[in-house]
Amino acid sequence: MKRKPKAPTVRTAGPPVLGLSPRGAIATRFGGGSDELLAKLRRGAARFDLGDHGVHLAEEVLGCDPYLAGRDRDAIAIALLVTQVAARQGSTRVCLGGAMLELVTAVLTAAGSDLAPAAVTADIVRLTGQSGLGALIGGPGQLRPLVLDHGCLYQHRLWWLESQLAARLAARLASSDCPERSASAEREREVEGLSAAIAAVLAHPAKVTPTAQQVAAVRTALGGRLGVISGGPGTGKTTIIVSLVRALARLGEPGGIAVAAPTGKAAARVTEGIAAALAGISAPDAIDAALIAAPPAGQTLHRLLGWRPDGGFRHSELSPLPHAAVVVDEASMVDLALMERLARAVRPGARLILLGDAHQLPSVDAGAVLAELVGLARADGAPWAIELTESHRMREDDPDGRAILEAARAIDAGVAQRLGANRVSVDTATRQGVELVRVETPTQLGGAVDAWARFAEDGLEPLASRAYHHAGDAWRADDAEALRALLAHHERQRLLTVTRGLDTGAVAINARIHARMLASLHLDHAPDFVPGEPVLISANDYERGLYNGDQGVIARVIDADGAQRWRAIFDRRSGRGGLIALPIDAIRSSLELAWAMTVHKSQGSELDRIALVLPREDQPLCTRELLYTAVTRARRGVLILGTSEILEAAVARTSARDSGLAARLREAAR
Numbered sequence: 001m002k003r004k005p006k007a008p009t010v011r012t013a014g015p016p017v018l019g020l021s022p023r024g025a026i027a028t029r030f031g032g033g034s035d036e037l038l039a040k041l042r043r044g045a046a047r048f049d050l051g052d053h054g055v056h057l058a059e060e061v062l063g064c065d066p067y068l069a070g071r072d073r074d075a076i077a078i079a080l081l082v083t084q085v086a087a088r089q090g091s092t093r094v095c096l097g098g099a100m101l102e103l104v105t106a107v108l109t110a111a112g113s114d115l116a117p118a119a120v121t122a123d124i125v126r127l128t129g130q131s132g133l134g135a136l137i138g139g140p141g142q143l144r145p146l147v148l149d150h151g152c153l154y155q156h157r158l159w160w161l162e163s164q165l166a167a168r169l170a171a172r173l174a175s176s177d178c179p180e181r182s183a184s185a186e187r188e189r190e191v192e193g194l195s196a197a198i199a200a201v202l203a204h205p206a207k208v209t210p211t212a213q214q215v216a217a218v219r220t221a222l223g224g225r226l227g228v229i230s231g232g233p234g235t236g237k238t239t240i241i242v243s244l245v246r247a248l249a250r251l252g253e254p255g256g257i258a259v260a261a262p263t264g265k266a267a268a269r270v271t272e273g274i275a276a277a278l279a280g281i282s283a284p285d286a287i288d289a290a291l292i293a294a295p296p297a298g299q300t301l302h303r304l305l306g307w308r309p310d311g312g313f314r315h316s317e318l319s320p321l322p323h324a325a326v327v328v329d330e331a332s333m334v335d336l337a338l339m340e341r342l343a344r345a346v347r348p349g350a351r352l353i354l355l356g357d358a359h360q361l362p363s364v365d366a367g368a369v370l371a372e373l374v375g376l377a378r379a380d381g382a383p384w385a386i387e388l389t390e391s392h393r394m395r396e397d398d399p400d401g402r403a404i405l406e407a408a409r410a411i412d413a414g415v416a417q418r419l420g421a422n423r424v425s426v427d428t429a430t431r432q433g434v435e436l437v438r439v440e441t442p443t444q445l446g447g448a449v450d451a452w453a454r455f456a457e458d459g460l461e462p463l464a465s466r467a468y469h470h471a472g473d474a475w476r477a478d479d480a481e482a483l484r485a486l487l488a489h490h491e492r493q494r495l496l497t498v499t500r501g502l503d504t505g506a507v508a509i510n511a512r513i514h515a516r517m518l519a520s521l522h523l524d525h526a527p528d529f530v531p532g533e534p535v536l537i538s539a540n541d542y543e544r545g546l547y548n549g550d551q552g553v554i555a556r557v558i559d560a561d562g563a564q565r566w567r568a569i570f571d572r573r574s575g576r577g578g579l580i581a582l583p584i585d586a587i588r589s590s591l592e593l594a595w596a597m598t599v600h601k602s603q604g605s606e607l608d609r610i611a612l613v614l615p616r617e618d619q620p621l622c623t624r625e626l627l628y629t630a631v632t633r634a635r636r637g638v639l640i641l642g643t644s645e646i647l648e649a650a651v652a653r654t655s656a657r658d659s660g661l662a663a664r665l666r667e668a669a670r
Contacts, residue, residue: 037074040111041081048085048110055081061136061145074115075123076136081107083146083155087366089620091658092162092336093152096125099658100153128153150660158366161340162661165369168343170668172225172352173384194222197250201243204288207280208239213390218243220386221353222251228331230358230374231388232408233632237329237355238273244327244353245274245296249287253324255350259296260304260326262333262363264537264547266604267298268571270329274298300547301328301338302540305345315345324350330604331356336367336659358387359412361629361655364600368657376662400636403433407638411628416651419640426451431609431637439641440616442503446512448641449495452611453513456493456595463489464532464555470567470581471560483569483579486553490534492608495596496630498622504615506601510593527566529554529584529593535568536597539590544582545572549601551594557581599630610634614642614650622650 042055058080062073082103086094094100104124105117128137128148138144140159147159154162198218202210210218217240221227231237241259248257259274261267275295281288304321306314315321326346328334331354334342346352354370362368377385407419424435426448439445463486468479475483499505517530529535537550552570559565567581568591584591596613612630615622627650631638640647 037077037111037113037115040113041077041107043111045081045110048088048107057084071123072127075120075127078104078107078115078120079124079127079146079153083153086658087155087158089657090362090366090368090655092158092366093149093154093658093660095152095658096128097151100124124153150663152658152660158336161336162367162659163664165336165340165343166661166664166668168340169226169373170665171348172343173665173669175225175348193251194219194247197247198222198243200250200285201246204281204283204285206239206242206246206277208236208277210239210243211236211390213388214240214243217386217388218247220384222247222351224384225349225351226384227351227353228370228373228377228385229353229355229388230370230385231355232357232359233405235388235390237388238270239277241270241327241329241355242274242277244325246278246288246291248325248351249291251324255322255324255347257296258304258321258323258326259298259329260301261298261329261604262301262338263330263549263604264300264540265549265551266330266333267300267547268550269604269606270298271295298329300540301334301342302547303542305341307540307542313341313345316341317344319345320347321345321350323347325353326350327353327355329355332358332360332368332370333363333603334369335363335365336369336661337365338363339367339369357632359625359628360632361600361603361623361625362657366657367659367661369661371657372659372662373665376665380666400433404631404634404636404638407434408628408632411624411631411651414624414651416644416648419647419651423644429639431455431611431639434631434638434640436640436642436644436647438643439614440643445504445613445616445641448611449509449512449613450516452495452639453516453595456490456495456513460486460489460532467556467558467564468569468581469558473578475579480579483553483555484571486532486555487551487569487571490551490553490594491605493610494594494602494605494607494633495611495613496599496602496633497596497613498599498615498619498626500598502615504613506596506598509596509613513595514593528588529566529568529591531556531566534594535591536594536601537570537587537590538592541587541590544580544587546570546587549604554584555581599626602633603629605633606635607633608635609637609639611639611641614640614646616642616646618646618649620653622646623653623655624651625655627651 038055038059045055058077061080062077082094082100085103085107094103101117101121104121108115108117108120136144137146137148140147140149145156147154147156149159198215214236217229221229221244229237229240245257259270261270278292278295281292284292308314343352356370358371358374362371374385374387376382410419419434419436422433422435424437426437429435429437437448439448463482466482468483469476495509497504497506497509500507514533517533518526521530531554533554535552535554537546537548540547550570552568554566555569557565557567566584568584568587569579569581571579610630610633
């Protein structure tokens with residue numbers, strides 16, 4: 001492979017400035033530490049949100065083989081970084097060939113390296129076929145930093161997680177499909193009991209009577225030890241969860257039912273949905289009366305599994321969950337590592353039921369477990385999964401709901417032309433249906449954000465300026481009602497962004513609207529948060545019962561001592577219950593403004609209207625799945641701020657994640 005000739009060394013008066021290195025400053029300075037390629041890779045790693053630690057890991061691994069040198073060392077260093085970039089983008093592996101070449105090209109370009117991507121890729125392929133690199137690359141089952149399996153290169157941790165999850169899910173499917181079990185008297189009794197339980201639920205419907213498709217979903221979920229239900233916006237997944245809870249209670253299996261979700265917001269929403277539906281049961285029998293008195297409370301998966309401060313979990317195969325069934329909502333957000341921990345902790349004889357939308361954004365970390373399971377079941381005609389198609393939130397007979405539903409379908413089908421038909425200006429936007437406001441410059445963006453802020457602030461001032469009385473754990477009755485109205489005000493509309501950074505990102509937009517609020521208060525200082533502003537929690541806080549993604553509001557609170565203080569208010573209806581007021585300084589490190597939030601953070605939310613801010617330049621994060629997730633947060637109105645060119649590019653790009661989970665499950669079923 002060709003290299004540019006090195007420039008002559010120029011001696012300076014002082015020592016060169018070195019980057020941090022896990023080998024230490026002395027080894028790096030005098031022992032030939034970070035070479036030229038690693039230095040370049042370190043600069044390029046930031047482009048992939050890896051930071052120095054990505055290259056440090058590669059350097060440490062390379063140190064395992066002191067005899068590796070020259071082109072081989074360069075190739076392995078790049079391969080190590082490529083697997084990290086792939087994992088950061090959600091894939092569990094990189095297949096040798098086109099995918100490897102594409103990522104190698106991206107890594108070398110970002111690093112400003114003069115190495116030829118095709119030659120480096122050829123070296124990686126050659127090295128993976130040799131046995132002389134046993135210290136660094138191994139086959140399935142070998143303890144090596146990199147694992148080559150089915151022609152794809154894995155980081156060992158991701159290979160192990162994928163293999164373990166596939167084995168555990170395959171065991172669940174095998175226990176459900178075992179011919180001996182299917183023909184047994186025990187199985188016949190199970191089927192009869194299940195039919196009777198579902199019939200009892202339908203005889204006394206809850207708030208909403210399940211449709212035929214929803215009843216079929218309940219049968220699918222309860223038919224074996226693994227059930228998967230995928231449905232788009234408004235397809236009634238909460239109705240299905242309530243029906244599952246009621247049917248499982250009638251089956252009387254020891255251990256009870258656990259309902260969980262990846263985030264606190266999603267757990268709170270499913271808790272509220274279950275309680276509201278149960279309260280609407282006409283003529284409840286004894287079983288339903290018990291559920292109404294103590295409805296199942298949704299909890300985060302981390303709380304369910306017993307998260308420990310050391311990063312581990314209390315529950316595992318050695319200490320399994322006691323429940324007869326575990327129902328997980330918003331399962332598309334669950335990454336490979338957390339799903340493997342969940343599958344490990346659920347008892348072999350218990351039911352694991354996953355619900356979500358396979359077309360939504362996958363998890364932030366590596367893996368797309370729900371989408372892979374749904375795709376596998378669809379391809380094989382498997383009986384353990386079902387896809388819902390009937391929307392009840394965005395109804396066909398409602399013009400605004402129909403427009404959003406059609407937009408979601410167009411995005412899913414990759415047809416961008418159907419999205420830009422209703423082009424409007426900021427001044428003429430009705431925020432009903434789906435509208436596109438062309439935004440190209442920072443000035444236009446600022447004007448559009450200000451227009452949305454005026455809309456979002458409408459009716460806010462009386463609630464924001466009010467002082468709320470709080471003594472101990474008690475609120476005045478009218479104050480508690482007004483606080484919930486303040487929280488609900490912000491839950492009706494939200495600005496969504498593709499990124500946190502850039503001037504089109506959540507941080508910059510929050511800062512702009514915050515400045516508007518500061519100007520309206522005429523303060524002599526500039527606090528980080530002011531009354532009336534929406535906020536969210538960015539890290540789990542188990543002590544206070546708050547979780548990453550929980551949303552609240554800043555309010556003026558008169559405490560028992562009569563002093564007025566600004567507090568962060570959250571409604572913990574899914575935990576210990578009730579409105580809580582927390583000192584801002586106590587949670588400042590994990591508290592963020594939430595006038596705008598990323599689409600990832602919005603998952604699990606249901607809003608009346610959203611405004612989606614597109615970046616002015618095309619971004620890899622701007623994908624079909626992201627647009628679909630953003631649009632389907634809204635019931636009545638979607639305002640897209642950007643250009644049709646960026647919109648079309650996003651619809652054309654899918655967040656394809658490479659994984660071997662489905663193939664492993666299919667092999668295990670043979």
